[in-house]
Amino acid sequence: MSATTAAVPPKQRPDDAADRPVDRRRGSTLLRHLAIVLVAGVVLVGVSYAVEPFRNFQLATVAAYLCATAGLTVLTGLNGQLSLGHGALMATGAYTVALCQNAFADRGMTGGWLLPLSLVAAIVSTVAVGAVVGVAAARLRGPYLAGVTLAVAVVVPALAVTFDGVFNGEQGLSVPVEPPPLALGPYFPYERWQLWVTGAATLLAMLLLANLIRSRYGRTFRAVRDDEVAARLAGIHVARTQVLAFVVSAATAGLGGALLAVLAQSVSPGAFSLTLSLFLLMAVVIGGLGRLTGALWGAVLLVALPDLTHSVTEMLTLSPAVAQRLEGNLPLAIFGLTLIVVMIAAPGGVQGLLSRLGRALLARRPTRRS
């Protein structure tokens, strides 16, 4: 690990351990990321036509979760700060969107630009909350940091219940969302539109995150994670870096929560329980900590697992009592077991495993001259 200076870095230095020790890439990182995002966008549109509505809805949910897991992987994987409170940050974004959309609806305002506006408002409000938590978090280490973020995870949903005049308690708020624009045709499936909206927002967020990770800021994040003393000696302002990482991570979590609220057309504290915060952390660990692709696997897992366990319980002909008990608790059990197995067998998570496989396959092939 090279202790990079915070000064303008020379071009093309071998990247650090968080990345594959690949060849020195030529060309611009920005262009490469743009190309990947464009390809992903085209693929998403293609897929949205190819699969049925429910799968579209699930993919849209994956996209929403991906925002949150990507932000968390930047915070925990790259900057080394543990957060058990990301569910609460998602809730902040979700409730902001709900309040904004309701305010617009009450004033009889309509238009396609309202939703982006609400999403931006959600990000702004979450950034504010994230900055407050981040300032506290920058002073704390290890179990103390875990404790504070845990408190946030518990407090925020409780606020929704305490101030039920605004947030309507456990029943939550509905989120009025406009139907797809008429330009797409009268029978355009609503779920496809949902995938487009969430997909666009998520891809944009991922593009920004990917660039950030590859930038000077990303390197300072990693430097602080690896050795705070060395980072200080290199002229990095450690606390500022940690707060920045928290804010970036909070912003994406807020966007993720906001997208979830838009998808469900409702928001309630039950959707953002402590369990969700823990699930998010488990998802990024299982997916592969510190990598955006790992965050993607994590998000897929978050959506696929409950569905999978339901199918499993349906396949097994169990007595009703047993089936009931399994239904709610099996996802948790499987998640826990998976986590343990992954930690033992593949500490790099799913993505680490895939990279290793890929490398092994490449090593077998006779090298070609380029």
Added chain:
Amino acid sequence: MHRKAHRGLAIASTIALLITAAGCSGGDGPGSGGASVPGVTDTEITVGTHMPLTGPASAGYSKIAPATKAYFDYVNANGGVHGRKITYKIMDDGYNPANTQQVVRQLVLQDKVFAILNGLGTPTHTGVLDFLKSNRVPDLFVASGSRSWDQPDKYPGTFGFNPDYTVEGKILATYAKTNLAGQKVCFLGQDDDFGRDSLAGVEKVLGAGAVAVKQTYVTSNTNVAPQIGAFKAAECKVVVLATVPGFTALSIGTASRLGYKAQWLVSNVGADYPTLAKQLGAAAPMLEGMVGTNYLPMQNDTANPWIQLFTKVNKEHNGDAPFDGNTVYGMSVGYLFVQALLAAGKDLTREKIIDAVQKGGFQGPGLVPLRFSDKDHSGYGGQRLSRVTGGVQSYFGPAYETDEADGPVNEYTAAPAAPPANGVPTVS
């Protein structure tokens, strides 16, 4: 550079393939002339529900859907409805509105159910009303007494089943007014439309300022000591509970722990004695004297022909599970749905079943009539009071009927219908 070209080529061809696949699978148009109705084939009707099989409201409620399913299995064993068997998909939402969103989408979009039947919970079901409406899915006999289900103009496909909580509040308050006159009345309700609607009914009868202490609870917090403590401090003699079974048990258990005695008046959704006794365990004697409401035959009334029928169905198709008010409730819902299917005719569509329910005129196990019409989508229109005496819950007094507005609370005296001989309704 070679490799880059290769990669680019690979990506491009993948996209081309995907788009071709998408082009082949197009077809977003509306259903081709209404040829196929979702969830209906010549031999099968698939309906779904969301239920709290786990979580804070699962006590008692988790037995409702299996009972409904058992009744459907009984009907299927007797030849089904118009030659079709009924398949009932039960999804667990843990009484969490966020999960309800997911599982209902799965039922409608993936499993393509014909209708959602008896989805349980005020906070949970409120969140899916718009989704069901925009997908034109019949939303029948919601398992809650919220007044939200009775909005024929806004939600034409949604129908209630339970008497609404305001009607119930009026009936409970009338009892307090006539039999417990002059005693201080207090109220504990769930912090959503369930509690609010119930309180509105109580205040309609007693007057706006008559309820001395009003407390709410949330299902995520199982400590009700502050609320019960407030009742104790205010020396409430009568407490009206708009609570799910788990919280009825919690409230009464907490009161006994605090050495506080009151006359409990409990909502029908949280007053089933076997469920509460099971929750309280050794403390079950605390339920002595509790006044509740109900509108279906009492689970322990073995002389009632409906209870005899449901007991038989429970034995044959539900593994002889413990028989309680939730079993009776679930089977009554099943019976009503079969009646609606029969009335909708052989050529079943979503529009036809909604028309059939709106036409009304269903005779079933209820002690009071169902109110369905094209202007009224609420379910049962009244209730009868019950009391626990010597560990046995039984009805007393007449059944009452009223509306959710300011109408009077009237006695209802018509005798309930008897079940058909083989337990399967016929086209009336």
